[in-house]
Amino acid sequence: MFYGTVVWDPWLIVAQIVCIQCLYYITLGVFMGVFVGTRVSKLSLVYFFDFATVTLSTVTGWCVIASFILSSVAGAGILLYLIERAKKCLDFAATLYIIHLFICILYGGWPSSITWWVVNGTGLAVMALLGEYLCIQRELREIPISRLRSSV
Template sequence: MFYGTVVWDPWLIVAQIVGIQCLYYLTLGAFLTIFVGTRVSRMTLVYFFDYATVTASTATGWCVIVSILLSAVAGAVYLVYSIERAKKCLDFSATLYIIHLFICIAYGGWPSSITWWAVNGTGLAVMALLGEYLCITRERREIPITRFRSNYWFIPHFDWSSQFYVYNMDLIL
């Protein structure tokens, strides 16, 4: 199948969404442990999902903000290796942050903090734009083509099972 052809595979899409969501929360947990875990006596899910912890008025709040933004950068790298297409980066980034919004609403209610919206909106933009940039740079790399030896020939034949011409590389001695 060619690179540009699209096959509708909903199970693959769901698996990619779940995988990216899990990697995002693992990364967020690692950054929160590094930055916030040294400042508080007990790490809880409050720092993941409660909008009140995302504040610019305390040092711990700034550590939460930095953790969220660094997780967005890591999420962009995850998009490169799991999605591999620049035009899908915005879709998967928005899906991740919409799911995160629903989890935050279920955990602590509607986020009424402007800081929470600004930080998560910035995280969404960073993840989508950086992911697109990294995917485009990866897509634009040259494909290495090795030279075939002179005793190899492409011999086309018709494959009746798939009804397409198939090119086999047969050794001519």
């Protein structure tokens, strides 16, 4: 089977979505622990899913924003290793942020903060574009050909 041929495998796609979502929240948790956990007495899911914590008016809000942006950069690396194709990066990044939006709606209601939308839109753009760039760089690498040829 050639590299360019596409096989429709819905279970693989669902598994990739679940893996990307889990790894994104793990990296977000690490960054939240480093940046926000040092500033608050108790780190909770409010900082992950409540739109009110994404604010420019407090230092903790800036730390939350930095955590989200750095997690999107880490998400680009996740796309590089789990998806491996540049043309699929936007699809998987958008799926991640749409699922995140639904979780945020279930947790704290419709995000009415412009800051929340700007941060998540920027995170989506960073993850998709950086993931595509990294995948293109990998796809454009030369294929090593062994110098050991059979002599005829």
